Amino acid sequence: MKDSEILEKIAKGDETALDYLYKKYYRMMTNLVLKNNGTEEEAKDVYQEALLAFWQKAISGKLVLTSKISTFLYSICLNQWRKELDRKSRLSNEEVDSEEFQGHDQNERYKIVMQCISELGDTCKRILTYYYFDGLNMTDIAEKLNFANTDTAKTKKYKCKKKLDSLIKARYTTTDFFD
Structure with missing residues (x-):
């Protein structure tokens, strides 16, 4: 072509x-x-x-x-x-104190991310959860969600992650994650 x-x-x-x-x-x-x-x-x-x-x-x-x-x-x-x-x-x-990533602070960051993910649409919530928390690859996600192919799943994951990033950046500052 x-x-x-x-x-x-x-x-x-x-x-x-x-x-x-x-x-x-x-x-x-x-x-x-x-x-x-x-x-x-x-x-x-x-x-x-x-x-x-x-x-x-x-x-x-x-x-x-x-x-x-x-x-x-x-x-x-x-x-x-x-x-x-x-x-x-x-x-x-940047120097980040590794102790800040332990215990309570890490749980708070996790809660923030999960709250924002839950506000995305069902498809985005499922894609991001499957990929980042369940460790599924894009082929498995495409099959689970009945997408046409892996490329469709990748594109949707990319768009969902962008939405999540925007949502988190709109609500929280860097200091909420890196005190």
């Missing part, structure tokens, strides 16, 4: 074109993260975020390609991975 055909199909909401892109450029995009001190899971997340950004821009009609789709996706992945490395660097440079 040509890039123009892919873009046209995605703009019309054809998810098969998105699946095609995912498979076609998966190795190239994930290798970018893997070769720059990332894990396979981080690489998948970065690529998933890049595809989501591409898809949102394409369906909005605001995407004008001035390069190949692969180049566009690569630049999104690169920028997202740089941001993630920067975030990791900042976190590693």
Whole structure:
């Protein structure tokens, strides 16, 4: 498929074109993260975020390609991975007293997260609970929730986590978690 055909199909909401892109450029995009001190899971997340950004821009009609789709996706992945490395660097440079993560404070943080998760829709609540607390992989979650495929489950998990992050950030400050 040509890039123009892919873009046209995605703009019309054809998810098969998105699946095609995912498979076609998966190795190239994930290798970018893997070769720059990332894990396979981080690489998948970065690529998933890049595809989501591409898809949102394409369906909005605001995407004008001035390069190949692969180049566009690569630049999104690169920028997202740089941001993630920067975030990791900042976190590693902060000193956090390990005792603060014990006992009562940890229980309070857990309660805050669980309260916010419970306010999300049923699907989000189930996805996040299955993934973060039950340790299920995306394939199992897709099967349990009758999603079309694992990619659908990944996209939904990403959106749910964004909602959860926004909800927590709107209600609590960093000091609520790191006194």
